[in-house]
Amino acid sequence: MTRPLVTILDDEPEIRTLLADALEEAGFDTLSFGRARAFEAALAKHTPDVCLVDLSLPDTDGLTLVHRLALELGAVVIIISGRAQVQDRVTGLELGADDYIIKPFDPSEVVARIRARLRSPKTATTTSNTASFNGWTAFFDRYVLCDTQGTEVPFSHAESEVLRLFLESPKRLISRTQMQESLGGAASESFDRAMDVRISRLRTKLREDPKNPRLIKTIYGAGYIFLGDVSWQ
Template sequence: MTEPLVTILDDEPEIRQLLADTLQEAGFRTMSFGRATEFEAALKSCQPDLCLVDLSLPDRDGLTLVHRLALEQGATVIIISGRAQVQDRITGLELGADDYIIKPFDPSEVVARIRARLRKGKATKSSGDTAQFEGWTAHFDRFTLEDIEGTETPFSHAEGAVLRLFLESPKRLVTRAYMQETLGGAAGESFDRAMDVRISRLRTKLQEDPKNPRLIKTIYGAGYIFLGDVSWR
C-alpha cells in the first residue's frame, strides 16, 4: 500500500523542512514548494492526498489558490498560517479549506489533523462514488453535480463532505454538533459560519429557493434535514 502523499506549500524553508521531516517520520510521502507557480506545475503530474497551504505566498494570493484547489481539483486542503484572526479562519473555511492551523504550531498536532482528515476521507467512500436523488446525480469521484439534462456543476471537497453527510442520512435530523463531530474542525463561530456558507452554496447549485428550500431544510435551533429519496451506486 502506497503511503499518502502530502504536499507542503510555504515560503519559509525552515517550516517546509520541519513539516517534511515530521511527516516522513510519521510515514507520509511529501513534496515541498516555496512558490505557488512551482506547486501548480507539479500538480499536472501528481495527485496529492492532502495539501498544506500557507496563505502568505510571494507569488500568489493564498486564499485564491485554496479556493481553486478545493473547487477545481476537489483537493483536501489544510491551511497553515500566521493569520490568527477569526475572520481569516472563517474566510479560509468558506473558500473550501477543510481545516485551519495557526502558526506557531506543534508538529505532532499537524500530523494528527492530517491523519484525522484522511480517515474521514476514507470513511466517506463507504456508500459509493455516485448518489442519485430528485433528478440530480452527485459524482463524488469527480466532485460534480449533474442535473437531469446532463449539465454538470463542480463542488468543492468541503462542500462535497457536507452533501455526502446529508445524502447518507436522508429524512433524518443532522445536528450541528453531529456535523462538527463528523466533519472535523474546532466548534465555534468559524465552523458555524463555514457550514452556513457551504450549505448556501449547495442550495444554489441544487437550484433551491433560498427562502423555501425543497431539499435541504433548516430546523431552527436543531440542525438540518435532507428530504429527498437517495440511491447509491
C-alpha cells in the same frame, strides 16, 4: 500500504522543514515547495492526498489557489497562515478549504488535523460514488453536480463530505454532534462556522431559495434534515 502524500506550499524554508519532519515521522510522504509555480507544475506528476497552503505567497494569491485546488484537485486543502483575522478564516472556508490553521502552530496539531480529515466518515453506508436526487446527480469521483439539462456544477472536497453525509441519511435529523463525529472535526465555534459555510454553498449550488430551502432544512437548535429522495448507483 501506500503512505498518504502531503504537499507543503510555504515560502518560509523553516516552516517547510518543520512540517515535513513532523509529517514524515508520523507516516506521511511529503513534497515541499516555496513557490506556487513549482507546486502547480508538480501536480501534473503527483496526486496529493492533502495540500497545506500558505496564503502569503510571493508569486500568486493564496486564496485564489485554494479555490482552484478545492474545485479541481479533489484533495483535502488546509490553509496554514499567519492571517488570524476572522474574515480571512471565513473567506478561506468559503472558497473550499477544509481547515484553517493559524501560525504559529504545534506540528502535532497539524498531524492530528490531517489524520482527522483523511479518516473515513464513520456514518458511511455505501461505497458508490454516484447518487441521484430531485433532478440532480452527484458524481463524487469527479466532484460535480449535474442537473437534468446536463449542466455541471463543481463542488469542493469539503462540500462533498457534507453532501455525502446528507445523501446517506435522507429524511433523518443530523445533529451538529453527529456531523462533528462523522467528519472528524474538533467541536468548536470554527467547526460550526465551517459547516454553516459549506451548507450555505451547497444550497446555492442546488439553486435553493435561501429563505425557504426545499432540500436541506435547518432545524434550529437541533441540526439539519435532508428531505430529498436519494438513489445510489
